Amino acid sequence: MKTSKTVRCMSFLFMFILLFLTTGCADNYIVLDPKGPIGEQQKDLMILSTLLTLIVIVPVLILTFVIVWRYRDRKGRKAKYTPNWEHSTKLEIIWWGIPIIIITLIGIVTVRYTYSLEPSKPLESEKKPITIQVTNLDWKWLFQYPEQGIATVNYVQFPEDVPVRFEVTSDAPMNSFWIPQLGGQIYAMSGMSMTLYLQADEQGEYMGSGANFTGKEFAKMFFTANATSQEDFDQWVNQVKNTSPELTLDGYKELTKQGTSDARYFSAFPEGLYEMTVTKYAASHNHGLSTRVQPPARVKE
Numbered sequence: 423m424k425t426s427k428t429v430r431c432m433s434f435l436f437m438f439i440l441l442f443l444t445t446g447c448a449d450n451y452i453v454l455d456p457k458g459p460i461g462e463q464q465k466d467l468m469i470l471s472t473l474l475t476l477i478v479i480v481p482v483l484i485l486t487f488v489i490v491w492r493y494r495d496r497k498g499r500k501a502k503y504t505p506n507w508e509h510s511t512k513l514e515i516i517w518w519g520i521p522i523i524i525i526t527l528i529g530i531v532t533v534r535y536t537y538s539l540e541p542s543k544p545l546e547s548e549k550k551p552i553t554i555q556v557t558n559l560d561w562k563w564l565f566q567y568p569e570q571g572i573a574t575v576n577y578v579q580f581p582e583d584v585p586v587r588f589e590v591t592s593d594a595p596m597n598s599f600w601i602p603q604l605g606g607q608i609y610a611m612s613g614m615s616m617t618l619y620l621q622a623d624e625q626g627e628y629m630g631s632g633a634n635f636t637g638k639e640f641a642k643m644f645f646t647a648n649a650t651s652q653e654d655f656d657q658w659v660n661q662v663k664n665t666s667p668e669l670t671l672d673g674y675k676e677l678t679k680q681g682t683s684d685a686r687y688f689s690a691f692p693e694g695l696y697e698m699t700v701t702k703y704a705a706s707h708n709h710g711l712s713t714r715v716q717p718p719a720r721v722k723e
């Protein structure tokens with residue numbers, strides 16, 4: 423009877439692991455299927471820190487079951503019973519030493535990756551980066567191309583293998599700009615312009631989203647990030663320039679009204695619109711942009 427129970431338990435666990443492995447995690451968890459240098463590094467960091475924590479978690483879980491099993495009360499038990507035991511230098515060294523080594527390793531890894539993955543750090547590339555200015559609106563994303571002079575809504579296209587310098591701000595509640603397969607998210611905040619460098623090493627359409635709750639239609643703030651060849655990109659820019667309407671200041675005010683949007687394209691946008699959006703809120707946001715209030719002078723004791 424007892425063995426059959428153990429066997430049943432083990433086979434259930436085995437089935438569970440098998441199910442997990444065969445459902446094709448890499449397809450469902452796009453973060454684990456990066457398509458650019460930043461995403462790659464972030465995936466490496468995730469795997470590395472998971473492995474480092476497993477050094478602790480696996481033995482602890484195994485020991486939990488072993489101890490419960492070995493020291494359970496039953497007739498004729500052979501496990502040692504030592505009610506007055508209180509100190510073991512050997513054990514103290516093990517359970518202080520191993521965590522200190524692991525925390526040190528995780529610390530070194532984290533510091534190195536934190537510096538190398540600093541979002542505003544330009545990517546190493548022979549190609550000149552392209553700048554795209556991103557504005558979070560209720561509930562849509564506006565993209566402006568200052569070098570090409572075009573703008574889009576909920577669709578962003580850029581050439582593959584070229585670093586993209588995203589400048590991100592908000593003209594609505596704070597949100598988070600995220601293209602999971604290219605790299606981690608960055609906050610879109612009013613009165614601030616955040617810089618995030620990303621790059622796609624492969625052509626393809628990647629899912630982009632708003633990763634921070636901003637109200638009723640927040641869940642519909644998806645956009646397509648399309649990485650194409652340089653020729654296709656240039657052709658697309660020309661097409662937008664020749665066939666799309668202009669974005670006027672009134673048109674922008676319409677966009678800022680609450681509501682969702684399909685992909686839209688504009689052949690031009692008001693000059694300095696992005697900078698205007700940022701500075702509009704700058705006075706109320708204290709990150710060095712606005713004048714700092716002097717702290718009161720210290721009273722001499």
Ligand SMILES: [Cu+2]
Pocket residue numbers: 611614709
């Ligand atoms: Cu801020």
